[in-house]
Each structure stands twice: as structure tokens, then as C-alpha cells.
Amino acid sequence: MKKLIVILLLAVTGYFMVISFMDLGKDGPVVKNGVKDFYLDKTVSELKVANTITSIVVNFRGFDTLGEVTVLFLAATALGGILYKKRHHVGERSVLFPSSTIVKAGSKLLFPAIILLGVYVFVHGHLSPGGGFQGGTIIATGFLLMLLAYDNFSVSHKVLSYIESFAGIFFVLFGLSGMFMGKTFLENFMPVGNLNDLFSGGIIPIIYILVGFKVAAELTGLIYTVLNEKE
Amino acid sequence: MVGSPVLLIAIPLLAAFLIPLIGMIWKESVRLIPGLVLAFMLVSSASMLLYVTNNSTIIETIAGWQAPWGINLVFSPLTGFLATLMIFLGFIVWLFSYRFKRNVDFEPAKKYFIFLMMLVAGAVGIVITGDIFNQFVFIEITSISAYALTAFYTGRNSAEASFKYLLMGSLSSSALLIAIAIIYSQLGTLNMADIADKMYLMPTGYKITALIFFFMGIGIEAEIFPLNGWAPDAYTEAPGPIGAAFAGIVVKAGVYAMIRLVFTLFDIPNSMQFLVVIGLVTLIVAETSAIKQDKLKRMLAYSSIGQMGLVFVAFGIGTAEGVFAALFLMLNHAIIKPLLFLSGSYLVFNSKEKKISEVNGLGKHMPITSLLFALGAFAIVGLPPFSGFWSKLSVLTAAANEGMILIIALVLIVSVVEIVYYFRVVNRIYFFEKSDNVVVQKPRINAMIAMLILGSIILVIGFDPDIVSIYLHKASHDLMNTREYIDNVLSIGQSLTK
Known part of the structure; x- marks a missing residue:
């Protein structure tokens, strides 16, 4: 009976959700000139960044990105904290299976390529699609591949937490140095250069590279923590 | 700046x-x-x-x-x-x-x-x-x-x-x-x-x-x-x-x-009434649940939910007075409830079950902690001369000015329920005999200072509520004036647009 009521309630809610979302945006937004035109204009004319998404993520809404980076940091820390008691015997895998020679040899070949691709994606975040979050995730998949292929492959937790902390600290410091130069938090204070150059966009590529390092270190740490958890 | x-x-x-x-x-x-x-x-x-x-x-x-x-x-x-x-x-x-x-x-x-x-x-x-x-x-x-x-x-x-x-x-x-x-x-x-x-x-x-x-x-x-x-x-x-x-x-x-x-x-014009209804439902459900609890922290948790219901009722009155009352209630709740949690966590420090019955007779063994808990309990149910009295009074006057008699009646009835379950605990602390298997935990000095600060704030606001009311009046004025908020934020935007 209880379940029936729940299902009924969910069905009614779902029905009204579908009804209300069916024609969402059918007539277009009621406000035609939202903030988007300003972003499209200023990205090219003032920030000299080729990728508008990057300029929105890192500059216009850079404060949100700082928050999101912190969310990731907290989630990784929380996972480490919850699994802490169980990890007295570090170094043993909960999943132990020998991987085949093909996987071992192949992953050795692929690993540098994956890392290179990840670095490329976050270094060119302001020029081409992608950026810090995406590049960092690609790098972490490279480490995941190595961890799966070799059961004695290990990453130093200390190094990871150094990278994590330094990337975060420099992100905040770059934001604060904008303030000390008489501007506002996270405002660009470096020369912007020419559109489409590798060295352009002021602090935007620097911050995205820091985000890349941080995401890569955090996700690798997460994978390593979960993989080495012992019952 | x-x-x-x-x-x-x-x-x-x-x-x-x-x-x-x-x-x-x-x-x-x-x-x-x-x-x-x-x-x-x-x-x-x-x-x-x-x-x-x-x-x-x-x-x-x-x-x-x-x-x-x-x-x-x-x-x-x-x-x-x-x-x-x-x-x-x-x-x-x-x-x-x-x-x-x-x-x-x-x-x-x-x-x-x-x-x-x-x-x-x-x-x-x-x-x-x-x-x-x-x-x-x-x-x-x-x-x-x-x-x-x-x-x-x-x-x-x-x-x-x-x-x-x-x-x-x-x-x-x-x-x-x-x-x-x-x-x-x-x-x-x-x-x-x-x-x-x-x-x-x-x-x-x-x-x-x-x-x-x-x-x-x-x-x-x-x-x-x-x-x-x-x-x-x-x-x-x-x-x-x-x-x-x-x-x-x-x-x-x-x-x-x-x-x-x-x-x-x-x-949306009717959202104020919605706040009142949702606040009253929260208040009544939580306070009636609190009375049934046998674990101390669980009781405090339900009481906390109930207080938030009361805050929503006060906001839902919709006048500047109501907002003032709600903010005052939030301030008091933010001071008193932590004091109850902090002192309560020492009262049941060494027990596994954290039952209310385990605080029996601790008044003689942990005099200051027990006194602070009792102070918090008296303040939160709204006894004068503690700070909780003034906030509950301002909720009632704000409701009375709008002629919301039902709200007044319900808030008063719920306050009686609150008194019942808080005084039950205080009664146990002071007038029951301590059982032998309860181990007393003396609070550390830093914990004691933290609790004493909260306790003294309750007394200060209780005897002289005017020291906070100027900030609360400003704050409620700020919340009611939507136009001013919009102009404040957007005016600098328009004047400095490149």
C-alpha cells in the first residue's frame, strides 16, 4: 500500500514535470538579450581568448570554478577519510588478477600518449575545445590503465597531495594578486597578447593549467585509494 | 571600505x-x-x-x-x-x-x-x-x-x-x-x-x-x-x-x-501563506516527534527542526515586524541550540546509547555543564529573563498585529509541548539518582570556555535585548526592501559598463 502511494505520487509528479518541460523554451526566452551576447563580445575583444567556454568558466565565472575545484578536493578528502580505518595494510589490492601480456605491453605504449594528450588538452584549453577538467581526467585515465595492468604499480600519495595543494594554493594566490594590483579578485592582470597565440589570454591559461594538475592529481588519488582499499 | x-x-x-x-x-x-x-x-x-x-x-x-x-x-x-x-x-x-x-x-x-x-x-x-x-x-x-x-x-x-x-x-x-x-x-x-x-x-x-x-x-x-x-x-x-x-x-x-x-x-503573492503552512506543519510534526524520543541528541534534533518551522511561520507573517521576529528567533536558536548540543554531548559522553535516562543525577557531578544545559533549556522554551523569551514574544506580537489568532494559539500550544520534553530532561539531571554504571566525563577547559561564552550571551541578550535589536531592525528593513537591493547591485553595473 505504501509503495503504491509512492508510485502514484511519483507518476503524478512525473506527469506534471513532462507537461511543464514539454514547451520549455518553445517560444524562446522572454528576455532576448541575456548575458550571452556580452560574453561572446568581450571574450574576443578584451580577453583575446579563442574558446568562449574557457573564458566563461575561468574568467567571467571563475569564482564558481574555484568553488568546483574545492568541491572536488573535499570529495576526495572525504573519501580518503571514510576509507581511512580500513587502510592499515596499504599496498595490497582488493581486486587481484593477473593481466595478460597484451594489456601489459599495450598499456606501456599507450601511457605516455595518454599523458601527452591530457597535457595538450589543458595547455590548449583557451584555444581549442577542452581544458583543465577534461585534460586532468584524461591523465587520470592513463594512471587507471597502468594501475589495472600492473598490480605492483604504485603512485606516491605524498607527491599527489603536494601537486593538489600547490595547484589549489596558486589558484587562490593568482586570484588574490589581482586584488593586490588594485583590481578585483580573479581579474586578469597580465598582458593578454594576440588572439589564437599559445601565450594569450593573460591568467586564463595559467589557471586552467593549475586546474588540470589539480584534477589529475585528485582523480588519480581517488582511483588509487579505492583500488587499494582492503576489507 | x-x-x-x-x-x-x-x-x-x-x-x-x-x-x-x-x-x-x-x-x-x-x-x-x-x-x-x-x-x-x-x-x-x-x-x-x-x-x-x-x-x-x-x-x-x-x-x-x-x-x-x-x-x-x-x-x-x-x-x-x-x-x-x-x-x-x-x-x-x-x-x-x-x-x-x-x-x-x-x-x-x-x-x-x-x-x-x-x-x-x-x-x-x-x-x-x-x-x-x-x-x-x-x-x-x-x-x-x-x-x-x-x-x-x-x-x-x-x-x-x-x-x-x-x-x-x-x-x-x-x-x-x-x-x-x-x-x-x-x-x-x-x-x-x-x-x-x-x-x-x-x-x-x-x-x-x-x-x-x-x-x-x-x-x-x-x-x-x-x-x-x-x-x-x-x-x-x-x-x-x-x-x-x-x-x-x-x-x-x-x-x-x-x-x-x-x-x-x-x-508570487501567495508564497507567504505557503511559508506559514509549511512552517506550522514542520513545527507541529517535529515537536510531537521530539516528545517521543528517548535519545538526547535525537530529541535536540527534532527540537531544532521545530524551531526552524517557527522561523518560517514568523517569516510568513510577511510584515517587517514578522521578519524582525524571525531573525531574532534565528539568532537565539543559533546561540541556544549549539549550547544544548555542546553541553548535552558532555552529559552523555561515555554512554553508548546516548539515552536521556543516562543523565540522571548528573547535576551534582557536573555542576557547570548541567547548569548550562538547564540554562539553554529554559532559554529555548522562552522563559523570561532569558533571550528566547524576547524572540518568542516578538513572534506573538507580530502575529497579533496581523490578527493571526490561529498562529498564536498553535505556537503557544507547541511551546507547552516543548516545555514538557525539555523539563523532563532537566528534571532528570537534578532530581534523580545517578546510576553507578554511568561514568562522568569532566569537560576540558577549552570546551568549558566555549560553553560559558554561549551561556553568557544568552544572559546578556536576555537582560538587554536592545544591543542586538538595532542590527536586526536594519537586517529586516534590508530584506523587505527588494527595490533597494536591486538598485544597489545593478546601479554600479550600469554606471561602469564599458
Whole structure:
């Protein structure tokens, strides 16, 4: 009976959700000139960044990105904290299976390529699609591949937490140095250069590279923590 | 300008990233740095609050883009008051738990203090931000810290409580995101003042859909009735000081987000009545549940939910007087409930079950802690001359001026229920015999100082409520004046547009 009521309630809610979302945006937004035109204009004319998404993520809404980076940091820390008691015997895998020679040899070949691709994606975040979050995730998949292929492959937790902390600290410091130069938090204070150059966009590529390092270190740490958890 | 609101967010973030590094060299720093950061935030926030009470609102833009294009922080009498209150409580909780876990591993202690600091920073961010998506990010920061702190003892029960909280929290985050998407799809902006300015353009159907999703998303943090299933478990299973932090910080941030939506962003005429109804339901359900509890912290948790219901009722009255009463209630609840949690956690310190029956006769063995608990209990039910009396009185007068007799009757009846279950505990502390298998735990000196500070604030506000009422009047004026808020935020935007 209880379940029936729940299902009924969910069905009614779902029905009204579908009804209300069916024609969402059918007539277009009621406000035609939202903030988007300003972003499209200023990205090219003032920030000299080729990728508008990057300029929105890192500059216009850079404060949100700082928050999101912190969310990731907290989630990784929380996972480490919850699994802490169980990890007295570090170094043993909960999943132990020998991987085949093909996987071992192949992953050795692929690993540098994956890392290179990840670095490329976050270094060119302001020029081409992608950026810090995406590049960092690609790098972490490279480490995941190595961890799966070799059961004695290990990453130093200390190094990871150094990278994590330094990337975060420099992100905040770059934001604060904008303030000390008489501007506002996270405002660009470096020369912007020419559109489409590798060295352009002021602090935007620097911050995205820091985000890349941080995401890569955090996700690798997460994978390593979960993989080495012992019952 | 006296200070910069952005430092209230940036400095704790910087410290959170620094602590793992410094902790490798100097272990004591993981306890000290959060305290220093919270003290800095408290001083800076209090001086800014003094400034905005006498002068104009501080509005800070970020990344150099004026509203509505960039993110901005609004430090007004209302947001400044709440931010200062939260930081103060964060500091008290830090002081209380400074020496706790001294003999426990370094790693959990480090994480505890990082999460505590981020909990405060996130809640302050929720309050002072002027951007609706930025608020979502800070709600995420606060809730993730809260999940982690709930699971701090890594036992079966705390894992269950944390997981329950996590499930409800993630669901609510998605609802919140949908609501933000609806608003952005229609109005093309994320700035709160800009949304409030353009809200009349939005079709009513979308408006109501968005508001319902917002209520689903924020109601979890604000502990309104159907969405507060996580709270009793989380309060019970989290460490004692964290229960105090939830009641004083997280819930207050949720309530703020909710009232900002109803008062400033949405202009739906009947939403005030909705607040009253939802507040009354929460109040009655929670207080009747509280009377049935046999665990001390669970009882306090239900009482906390009930108080939030009363806050919503007071906001729902809709007049400046009602808002003043609600803010006063929030202030008192933020001082008294943490005191109850902190002293209560010492009363049942060594017991496994944390039952109310285990506090029997502790009045003779822990005189100061028991006295502080009794003081908190008397204050929260609203006995004169303690601070709780004035806030309940102002709720009743505000309701009486609007002729809402039913509210007065219900609030008074519920107060009697409250008296019953609080006095039951006080009665047990003083007039029952202590059983032999209860081990008394003497509070540490820092915990004692933290509790005494809260206790003395209750007495000071109780004897002279005028020292806070000037800030509360300013804050309620600030909340009622939507036009002023919009003009404050957007005027600098228009004059400085390049």
C-alpha cells in the first residue's frame, strides 16, 4: 500500500514535470538579450581568448570554478577519510588478477600518449575545445590503465597531495594578486597578447593549467585509494 | 571600505589547501590554522557589519565584471549579520573541539578541521553571494563537508546516516540545478538582483515550477517538513560539536537561501501563506516527534527542526515586524541550540546509547555543564529573563498585529509541548539518582570556555535585548526592501559598463 502511494505520487509528479518541460523554451526566452551576447563580445575583444567556454568558466565565472575545484578536493578528502580505518595494510589490492601480456605491453605504449594528450588538452584549453577538467581526467585515465595492468604499480600519495595543494594554493594566490594590483579578485592582470597565440589570454591559461594538475592529481588519488582499499 | 567580503571565502580556501602541506611538517598546525582563519574571518566580518549598519551595503565584483555579467558578493545588513553569526559559531565549535581527538590519529583530526572550516566558508558563501549559480556551488561545498563530518566516526550507524543525507542531498542538488536552468532559460541571467528585476516577465507556470524545484533543493538544508528525514540521524551520529554546527550554521544558510527566494526573487503573492503552512506543519510534526524520543541528541534534533518551522511561520507573517521576529528567533536558536548540543554531548559522553535516562543525577557531578544545559533549556522554551523569551514574544506580537489568532494559539500550544520534553530532561539531571554504571566525563577547559561564552550571551541578550535589536531592525528593513537591493547591485553595473 505504501509503495503504491509512492508510485502514484511519483507518476503524478512525473506527469506534471513532462507537461511543464514539454514547451520549455518553445517560444524562446522572454528576455532576448541575456548575458550571452556580452560574453561572446568581450571574450574576443578584451580577453583575446579563442574558446568562449574557457573564458566563461575561468574568467567571467571563475569564482564558481574555484568553488568546483574545492568541491572536488573535499570529495576526495572525504573519501580518503571514510576509507581511512580500513587502510592499515596499504599496498595490497582488493581486486587481484593477473593481466595478460597484451594489456601489459599495450598499456606501456599507450601511457605516455595518454599523458601527452591530457597535457595538450589543458595547455590548449583557451584555444581549442577542452581544458583543465577534461585534460586532468584524461591523465587520470592513463594512471587507471597502468594501475589495472600492473598490480605492483604504485603512485606516491605524498607527491599527489603536494601537486593538489600547490595547484589549489596558486589558484587562490593568482586570484588574490589581482586584488593586490588594485583590481578585483580573479581579474586578469597580465598582458593578454594576440588572439589564437599559445601565450594569450593573460591568467586564463595559467589557471586552467593549475586546474588540470589539480584534477589529475585528485582523480588519480581517488582511483588509487579505492583500488587499494582492503576489507 | 573596511574590508573585502571575498576574503571571507578566499582565505579559508587558501588555508584548506595549505593545511595538508604544513601538516606534514608541523602537526599542531592542523588544529591551529583553522582557528586563526576563523578568528580572522570573525574580526573582518564583524567590522564590515559595523560599517554596513551605519553606511551603505558593500558590493564586491569578482573578476572585474560588473553585475549582471560577473559574480558579485553582497554584504548588506542582513547577509552581514547572518555571516557574522555563522563565523562566530564556527569559531565556538572550533574552540570546543580544539583538544578533542588529541589521542586519535593525525589524519582524521586533519580532515575534521578542514571540513569544519569549509562548512563555515560554504555557509558564509551561500549567504553573501549575489549570484544564484554561485550559491549552488557553495551549497555543494557546505553539504559535502556536512556528509563527511556526519560519517566522521566511520561506524555502521554514522555511515548509514551519512549515506541517507548524501542521497537526499544529491537529489536536492539536481532539483536545484533544474530550477536554475528554468530561470536561466527564460531570463538569460543568473544574477539575483537581475532576476528579481526581470521576474515579472516570466510566465507564471514556469515561475511556480521553478519555485517548487527551489523549495525541493533548499528545503533539505533548511529542514522543512517532508524533506528533513536526514536530520535526526545525522545529528545523532555526527560528533557532538558537529550537531551544534549543523543547527547553528548549515540550517541558517538554508533558511536564508529560502527567504531570499521568496522575498526578493519571486513575486508570487501567495508564497507567504505557503511559508506559514509549511512552517506550522514542520513545527507541529517535529515537536510531537521530539516528545517521543528517548535519545538526547535525537530529541535536540527534532527540537531544532521545530524551531526552524517557527522561523518560517514568523517569516510568513510577511510584515517587517514578522521578519524582525524571525531573525531574532534565528539568532537565539543559533546561540541556544549549539549550547544544548555542546553541553548535552558532555552529559552523555561515555554512554553508548546516548539515552536521556543516562543523565540522571548528573547535576551534582557536573555542576557547570548541567547548569548550562538547564540554562539553554529554559532559554529555548522562552522563559523570561532569558533571550528566547524576547524572540518568542516578538513572534506573538507580530502575529497579533496581523490578527493571526490561529498562529498564536498553535505556537503557544507547541511551546507547552516543548516545555514538557525539555523539563523532563532537566528534571532528570537534578532530581534523580545517578546510576553507578554511568561514568562522568569532566569537560576540558577549552570546551568549558566555549560553553560559558554561549551561556553568557544568552544572559546578556536576555537582560538587554536592545544591543542586538538595532542590527536586526536594519537586517529586516534590508530584506523587505527588494527595490533597494536591486538598485544597489545593478546601479554600479550600469554606471561602469564599458
